[in-house]
Amino acid sequence: EDQVTQSPEALRLQEGESSSLNCSYTVSGLRGLFWYRQDPGKGPEFLFTLYSAGEEKEKERLKATLTKKESFLHITAPKPEDSATYLCAAYSGNTGKLIFGQGTTLQVKP
C-alpha cells in the first residue's frame, strides 16, 4: 500500500537553529515528490517538486532533497515567520493519486 510518513510530528526551534524534516515514502511508480507549507486556516502553499533521486531544490532558507526512499526539507537559520505545518506528498504514477503525509508542525521561537 502506498504510504507517506513524516517525522517528527512537531518541532520547536530557536530562531537561527537549523534542522531537517523527514518524509519517508513507499509509493508505486513515484512520479513526483512535493513539499507544501500550510498556515492555520489556509490551504497548502506549494514549495518544491522533486522528480528523481539526487535532485535538490532551494528557496530562501529551505532546501529539499530526494533519495529513493525519503526526502528531507532542510531549514537553515529559521525565522519565526517560518512557523507553519510542512506537508510532503508523493504522486503515484501507477494509481494516479497524490498521497500526503500527516505533516510536521514547525514552531520557531524568537
Next chain:
Amino acid sequence: KAGVTQTPRYLIKTRGQQVTLSCSPISGHRSVSWYQQTPGQGLQFLFEYFSETQRNKGNFPGRFSGRQFSNSRSEMNVSTLELGDSALYLCASSPLGSMNTEAFFGQGTRLTVV
C-alpha cells in the same frame, strides 16, 4: 493572476442533510482535485476531474460525488451528512494534473456537521 477560489468558506449543516461545495480553478487549469483534511487523518484524496471527466477517485463512500463543468469549475456534493464529515475540504487546480506539476490549493471550505 487569480488563485483558486472556494465557496463558501464556512458551512454548518445538520446530520442527514446534503451539501454542495464549489471550486473555481486558476484560469487555464483543466484539472481539479478535491481533498478532505481532518486532524486525525490529514489530507486525503477524494477525486480528480480533468476536462469534465472524473480521472481518479479515492477511497470514500458514494455519498461523496463531484462534477466539473466546461469552464473547469467544479462542485463537490456530500449527501446524507454524518458527524464524521466535519472537515476542511480543499480543492486544488493544476494545468494537466498532479503528475506533471504542482497543484495550487484554495483556502478551503470548513464544513461543520452538527
